[in-house]
Amino acid sequence: DQQVKQNSPSLSVQEGRISILNCDYTNSMFDYFLWYKKYPAEGPTFLISISSIKDKNEDGRFTVFLNKSAKHLSLHIVPSQPGDSAVYFCAAYDRDDKIIFGKGTRLHILP
């Protein structure tokens, strides 16, 4: 039973445009969410996080939006750059403080 879902396994976006990666969760007790970026054969790199008391958090080109009523969050990258091509994992802390990951979305930035 997946508690964190990333329904799009891949996404292609033109360089310079906005990339929007989506994530849904099922557990209303989750109160902290994170996005990680991962290149092949490397460990995930922390990108940005958001607490459930906020609905938006911005860091440079990256913005995460949280819609608690819909149990949905999204990561916006603008403008998209070639180096953004990677797998992006959405994650949430469960009540035991363990990170639960989604399956990831592979983002391709097209030239």
Add this chain to the structure above:
Amino acid sequence: GAVVSQHPSRVICKSGTSVKIECRSLDFQATTMFWYRQFPKQSLMLMATSNEGSKATYEQGVEKDKFLINHASLTLSTLTVTSAHPEDSSFYICSARGWGRDASTDTQYFGPGTRLTVL
């Protein structure tokens, strides 16, 4: 951001041998360390959680006698794959949770991973 190192980055071993992977948090003390395994094109699977000085907590389905975890200090954890077999070939990633230098909250930071190939 905080740095977590893993050693070795790649290891090839014969079936039946044991392999030790080290994980270090380089610029912060990790309250908790985690070990993950990633199969090709799949998400990271948590294997176990360890706190310094205490026994690791293993996830369901993970054999604790096969995957030995030692958390010797607040900056070092080791994973030993005992009597490795080809099905243990995978990408193993450690993670350390703590307060990185610029962090406003404690965050989980990941190592670069170790590619294990068992022949």
